[in-house]
Amino acid sequence: MATGCSTNEAKVKTDAKVAAVNTTKTETSKVAVSGELKVHYINVGQADSILIQQGSSSMLIDAGNNADSQTVKKYITDQGITNLDFLVGTHPHEDHIGGLDYVINSFKIGKIYMPKATSTTKTFTDVVNAIKSKGMKVSAPTPGESFKLGEATCTILAPNGSGYKDTNNDSIVIKVTFGGNSFLFTGDAEDVSENEMLAKGYDLKADVLKVGHHGSNSSTTQKFLDAVNPKYAVISVGKGNDYGHPVQSTMDKFKNKNISVYRTDENGTVIATSNGKDISFNVKPGSYNGAKEKVAAKTTTTTKSSNMNSVKAATPKVAAPKVTQEVAPKQSNSGTMVWLSATGSKYHSINNCGKMNPNNATQVTLEEAKKSYSPCSKCGPPQ
Ligand SMILES: [Zn+2]
Ligand SMILES: [Zn+2]
CATH class of the missing domain: 3.60.15.10 (Ribonuclease Z/Hydroxyacylglutathione hydrolase-like)
Incomplete structure (x- = not known):
């Protein structure tokens, strides 16, 4: 010992x-x-x-x-x-x-x-x-x-x-x-x-x-x-x-x-x-570069809807990055990624499934998504 x-x-x-x-x-x-x-x-x-x-x-x-x-x-x-x-x-x-x-x-x-x-x-x-x-x-x-x-x-x-x-x-x-x-x-x-x-x-x-x-x-x-x-x-x-x-x-x-x-x-x-x-x-300090607030509205957690709304309400004029094409979720360290629309209770395999605005869609891990969302029956994401 x-x-x-x-x-x-x-x-x-x-x-x-x-x-x-x-x-x-x-x-x-x-x-x-x-x-x-x-x-x-x-x-x-x-x-x-x-x-x-x-x-x-x-x-x-x-x-x-x-x-x-x-x-x-x-x-x-x-x-x-x-x-x-x-x-x-x-x-x-x-x-x-x-x-x-x-x-x-x-x-x-x-x-x-x-x-x-x-x-x-x-x-x-x-x-x-x-x-x-x-x-x-x-x-x-x-x-x-x-x-x-x-x-x-x-x-x-x-x-x-x-x-x-x-x-x-x-x-x-x-x-x-x-x-x-x-x-x-x-x-x-x-x-x-x-x-x-x-x-x-x-x-x-x-x-x-x-x-x-x-x-x-x-x-x-x-x-x-x-x-x-x-x-x-x-x-x-x-x-x-x-x-x-x-x-x-x-x-x-x-x-x-x-x-x-x-x-x-x-x-x-x-x-x-x-x-x-x-x-x-062991290294020199890094930069003070950070992401714009809008992107941070979606956090790693899924239980923050009120907080997310307040962030969005506070920054309504920040333009979201233009995403017009269908983008398959990329793989990350966290495993399978899926898409969430800005509102709604489903998670998706693509960012432009049906009525969702692809510009406001965000990616989370499948595991996170499953905690609060159910799979979309239209685009059939992994379950
Ligand atoms: Zn963390
Ligand atoms: Zn955490």
Whole structure:
């Protein structure tokens, strides 16, 4: 068993005032550390997978889409790792837990954190079955709880509630502190969760922010960004993705605060190394280029109709890209893609089936579509 990995070794007081006064007893104070903390934001396209190493200890936060399983496994293996002390599935979306079952079956796993939120998807069932067949149990995250990863301290900051309309807000948020450096990992946590973390008075300050929900406009509220006040931001996002991530308005917030942004679509895998004082990166920062807001109206989730409408209502004059020909859905990391019209309850194999406006049609994975839509009987999409 790796040393220094036991959970609850130190219950860190996350109340900012207590932490400030009680500096000798809290792990969040700038304690002297040896060695390095290495954070790998693995390039898994439009998905998340982050490997964190300190000494001989390691933690994986998310494992990409199902299609990324072998990429993630190989990356971890290439670091000489056979044992993951902690495995975190931030929330039940495929682009976060897709490769989790494969990882569980490939490595010795210490402790698995997942939120209480469940899903009816095959991806989620696969993960649950992998955990069961290994005789393991899932630990539910308790905000304020902390555990050691080598000499680093990991503190859970969210989710602070349950029964969210959008399961992105179920995302486990973790702050990792190593000496005087800190990293915040937010999964797909959106404004709702960000506001809850602010209301709880947690010390959100971090040098490096893993940007929530791939840079979507649903996350990174100005208040939250001001509280984290990072020097660096990292976005895990797929090149030319269909979701319009990252959105320009989010990129502008980073630009305005002079925050260097690293992004997997431009930089590939991003590796941040901390010695407890300074943080260095393996690549140069990426651009502040983002997608126009209109494209971001369709997010990776299907339960946001009110939000989608409000976005659309706010930006009625932005012209949609002209698509006049029938376009078959392209294959992505996420598997089979299908089309959704701007309104209606069916999903389609083509973007101009019947009365739908092809210019407003958007692509989602078949798996996502099946959650809220039924197959169109006219164009007969995959089921
Ligand atoms: Zn999500
Ligand atoms: Zn996501």
